[in-house]
Amino acid sequence: MPLDGFARLAEAVGSQSGDCRVWLDFGIDTQGRRQIRGHLEASLQLPCRRCLSRIDTSVESEFLLGMVSSDALAAELPSTHEPVLVEDEQLNLLAMVEDELILSLPQVVYHDEADCNVSRDQLTSGAAAPPESPFEVLKRLKDKS
Numbered sequence: 001m002p003l004d005g006f007a008r009l010a011e012a013v014g015s016q017s018g019d020c021r022v023w024l025d026f027g028i029d030t031q032g033r034r035q036i037r038g039h040l041e042a043s044l045q046l047p048c049r050r051c052l053s054r055i056d057t058s059v060e061s062e063f064l065l066g067m068v069s070s071d072a073l074a075a076e077l078p079s080t081h082e083p084v085l086v087e088d089e090q091l092n093l094l095a096m097v098e099d100e101l102i103l104s105l106p107q108v109v110y111h112d113e114a115d116c117n118v119s120r121d122q123l124t125s126g127a128a129a130p131p132e133s134p135f136e137v138l139k140r141l142k143d144k145s
Contacts, residue, residue: 001019001020001022001094001097002018002019002020003016003017003018003019003020003042003044004016004017005094006020006094006098006101008098008102009098009101009102012102012105013044013045013046013047013105014045014046014047014054016042016044016045017045018042018043019042020040020041020042020097020101021040021041021042022038022039022040022097023038023039023040024036024037024038024093025037025038033066033067033077033081034066034067035064035065035066035067035081036063036064036065036067036084036096037063037064037065038061038062038063038064038065038100039060039061039062039063040059040060040061040063040097040100040101040104041058041059041060042058042059042101043056043057043058043059044056044057044058044059044105045057046105046106046109047109048109048110048111048116049108049109049110050110050111050116050117050118051111051116051117051118053111053117055109055110055111057106057109059101059104059105059106060104061100061101061103061104063082063100064080064081064082065081065082065083065084065096066078066081066082066083066084067084067086067091068083068084068085068086069085069086069087070085084096
């Protein structure tokens, strides 16, 4: 699936090029629940949180989705399944894959310090005051009384 077709992903991390490789296996489990077992892989250009320049990042995800038609049925799914809402017996696969891709993004992405355009010195906001000893605080409180 082309990454440039994912508008919400572009909104979150910037426009992307290339493809997302997706494998989906549709089935019914032993309890009669419709499910989708899937795997996705993509190479993304994510912004470094220090310098904001792009970093090549590989993203992979394994997922198991339970297809449901209501929130009540979603609540009945076992903890191993994530619910995916099927409305009017139709499922938007593109939106589902985009959701899984967004959920698999790393929380933060940084260059190695040697490769980053921003040095450690530039990140500090000034000299940090040494932490105050809790005993000094107690001494001042005692002296006040």
